[in-house]
Amino acid sequence: MTVSSNELSPTPVVISSIGLEDDNLSAVMDAIEFVKNKGVACRYLGNDDIKGHLVILDLESDAGKTAFEQLRPGQVKLVISEEKIAGKNLVSLAKPVKVVALKTLIERICSQIEIQLASLAPKKQAAVKAANTTNTAAPASDKNDSCDETAFHVLYDAKRTQKVLKMNVNGYPSVLVHGKGNSLATEATQEQLRTILATSKDNIIVEDIEASDFPAAPSGKTALSPLDSSLWAAGLLWRSGALIDKCGPDQPVKLKAWPNFTRNSFFPEHLSLSAALAVQALSLNKLHETTKVPMDEIICFFNAAYSVGLIDINPDHSAPAVTRTVKNDTNRQGLLSKLAHRFGLA
Amino acid sequence: MLFETDKIIFTGPVGAGKTTALGAISDVAPVSTDVAATDSTKQMKRTTTVGFDYSYIKLNDGKRVHLYGTPGQDRFRFMWKILSRTGIGLVLLVPNDHEDPVGQMEFYLDAFSDFIKKTGVVIAITRSGINDNAQISDYQNKLYERQQIYPVFEVDARSSNDVNILIHALLAILMQE
Numbered sequence: 001m002t003v004s005s006n007e008l009s010p011t012p013v014v015i016s017s018i019g020l021e022d023d024n025l026s027a028v029m030d031a032i033e034f035v036k037n038k039g040v041a042c043r044y045l046g047n048d049d050i051k052g053h054l055v056i057l058d059l060e061s062d063a064g065k066t067a068f069e070q071l072r073p074g075q076v077k078l079v080i081s082e083e084k085i086a087g088k089n090l091v092s093l094a095k096p097v098k099v100v101a102l103k104t105l106i107e108r109i110c111s112q113i114e115i116q117l118a119s120l121a122p123k124k125q126a127a128v129k130a131a132n133t134t135n136t137a138a139p140a141s142d143k144n145d146s147c148d149e150t151a152f153h154v155l156y157d158a159k160r161t162q163k164v165l166k167m168n169v170n171g172y173p174s175v176l177v178h179g180k181g182n183s184l185a186t187e188a189t190q191e192q193l194r195t196i197l198a199t200s201k202d203n204i205i206v207e208d209i210e211a212s213d214f215p216a217a218p219s220g221k222t223a224l225s226p227l228d229s230s231l232w233a234a235g236l237l238w239r240s241g242a243l244i245d246k247c248g249p250d251q252p253v254k255l256k257a258w259p260n261f262t263r264n265s266f267f268p269e270h271l272s273l274s275a276a277l278a279v280q281a282l283s284l285n286k287l288h289e290t291t292k293v294p295m296d297e298i299i300c301f302f303n304a305a306y307s308v309g310l311i312d313i314n315p316d317h318s319a320p321a322v323t324r325t326v327k328n329d330t331n332r333q334g335l336l337s338k339l340a341h342r343f344g345l346a
Numbered sequence: 347m348l349f350e351t352d353k354i355i356f357t358g359p360v361g362a363g364k365t366t367a368l369g370a371i372s373d374v375a376p377v378s379t380d381v382a383a384t385d386s387t388k389q390m391k392r393t394t395t396v397g398f399d400y401s402y403i404k405l406n407d408g409k410r411v412h413l414y415g416t417p418g419q420d421r422f423r424f425m426w427k428i429l430s431r432t433g434i435g436l437v438l439l440v441p442n443d444h445e446d447p448v449g450q451m452e453f454y455l456d457a458f459s460d461f462i463k464k465t466g467v468v469i470a471i472t473r474s475g476i477n478d479n480a481q482i483s484d485y486q487n488k489l490y491e492r493q494q495i496y497p498v499f500e501v502d503a504r505s506s507n508d509v510n511i512l513i514h515a516l517l518a519i520l521m522q523e
Contacts (some may be wrong), residue, residue: 258499262511272521335409336434336521
């Protein structure tokens, strides 16, 4: 079986900047390159433009000040200034700008814009009913019944039930999923796959296929990748504020293993969540209290980690908690804070 | 210099990429005590670290966090304790093409167990995709069995981004109350 090909690309996130000095402009270019390499579809218009979905501006420059007043409310503003400022659709970064912090911010903002664009794009296209398929997608008129489930739920079901299936999103290459073999095969580029993973379940046609139809090895344009990587990514992209499975916000949960953060996308908060859940079982509410990470982000992290089997719900309380014998030393805490700042974490 | 207080220690077996990883994030090229390998190490690489590697990261206030790479050979084990004295955390690099990489991870976790209890550890699996002798899940399962839920990441020791993530994870652990 071959995976059908289609050259349509996802709508790229358009980024522009205005009034940036050379140092900051160079950091922005680095960050955009980094985000592109992470598979986010984005395009940079230049340093004299205010037409982007995301506009990065220096509020201390004349051009930046003028542009700030002219931007539309729907445009996301990343403001670089001496002091942090607040506002709607606005993220502020204090000078001096750290490339690491900028990368993280731009990646996060682009991911959020990409999800918005992805959720709009497929709805504009007519659903294609494949002949002889078992269509588990809801008919167009029943859209509201399936809430806002996405490809994440299709992948999660495939893993849970160990099914082999094919997902079709109109205008994109097919994605073959091997639940038992924890594998995914597709001709889609990283950018296209991200869009597919954020697509509403209503716009996905799912077809059960034979295990023998799943490619045993990469061939031509078809690449194989671990299903867990896509599940993790889809889990982070599903921002409904709902928990995927039986867990409630007051049930204790603990990490079985840390996610492989060097090979999967993550936000810096996921490191503190992992560090907290690695040493003790906490309810999600308690985790929110302890780490101050927003509940929405905790839920995304939980969904992604749970779907790939990294979470124990109601773990065995007899298991001893890992304890550290570190003294609460203010000098040490000060050093760690400075080090975190140096690495763009604070 | 050995007794500086603000130190992060990079350890692991010969050929794990300690010198490379340290160089990937430090502000200056590491000062190495590499010499031509003469023992069994010669089979694996031309030079090896016999004393330690040293470099640093400069903080915004001008202070330095010192980075030390331990010598890999077991016969230099006495150096490990000296180097880790007053350190703030450990980065353990394990080459996945070692004949028993999971065993190596356990060996180093045991050797540095007192230090890890007082600080924290992150585990970097290097040289993946060359001649893999374990999957990342093998390391995770072993740690789960030992009730030690430490971060295990696949890392290219040459990549500053990968090594930065290791340090981020280490900081997240150390900053836990």
